[in-house]
Amino acid sequence: MLTHNVYFEGQVQSIGFERNGRSATVGVIAPGEFRFGTGGAERMTITSGALHVRLEGGDAWQFYAGGTSFEVPGKSAFFVRAEAPCAYLCEFL
Amino acid sequence: MLTHNVYFEGQVQSIGFERNGRSATVGVIAPGEFRFGTGGAERMTITSGALHVRLEGGDAWQFYAGGTSFEVPGKSAFFVRAEAPCAYLCEFL
Secondary structure, three states, rough: EEEEEEEEHHOOOEEEEEEEEEEEEEEEEEEEEEEEEEOEEEEEEEEEEEEEEEEOOOOOOOOEEOOOOEEOOOOEEEEEEEEEOOOEEEEEE | OEEEEEEEEEEEEEEEEEOOEEEEEEEEEEEEEEEEEEEOOEEEEEEEEEEEEEEOOOOOOOEEEOOOOOEEEEOEEEEEEEEOOOOEEEEOO
């Protein structure tokens, strides 16, 4: 029922679950910069730490503090940069 | 740097990290009732879903909705009951 997802040789890891027919993950991003592609649209909420985010094709890095969220369109990609481990909730919309 | 922790045959799983010299995990509790012992004191924050919690030795179950937190003393134990998958942040105090 729960899944363990490993990306970038373990530098990003998450636990996947489903509730009310919707998929979500909670995970941690180690310090570094990583690129994620999306299938469907996603909402990312920072639950601990902070994250810099840039949508692919965009110039601007945005800063998201703990407690804030951002949404990413489906069939797109985004870059994240963490200066310290950052925990998140990712909801597939 | 990140760790994957598995409890209760995979029904509770978490990703562990450290920031500012403090340990924390983000994880998911599958539906069911589980008992956790503590080493040091912990703060649990519900990041998605909801959780019923009872401290060992206490009679009362308390309900914690998403966005709320509770703290558990060190060298103690608590029971959690999830009716649907519940995501949490656990900070070791």
